[in-house]
Amino acid sequence: MFEKQHLVEIARTPMPFGKYAGRPLIDLPEEYLLWFSKEGFPVGRLGQLMALTLEIKIEGLQGLITPLK
Template identity: 50%
Template sequence: MELRPEKEKLVALAHYKMPFGKFKGRYLVQLPESYLLWFRQNGFPDGNLGFMMKQALEVKENGLEPLLIKIRKDFPMDSR
């Protein structure tokens, strides 16, 4: 059973940064849970950002932030 696509999604989520607003430049997993909950109530952005924010909230709700921090450390992204 190949899990490669899921690994790539987790690595992408671990490195995804907020592109705008008060928390611009922060990793999504570093966003306050209350901020992500506000988006859940009022609507996540369209596209990949909204998808990633939903996933970040799921990670936070399940206490898995340390997993994404470890992934970010173990699988560094090329600087872009």
């Protein structure tokens, strides 16, 4: 389950490292998030938000995030 604040965080939190550093979490490719789901999401809030971002993408709910950017 997610709250509005989670959606805002996904829209505005930049990826802090890696190939997609600086991109908002919602703009990360689904394949990239799937890789993390297999290898392990980062520990802490970032990992939680990335996992939620993947769920949103899998369910096709990105439209919920667009107005929050």
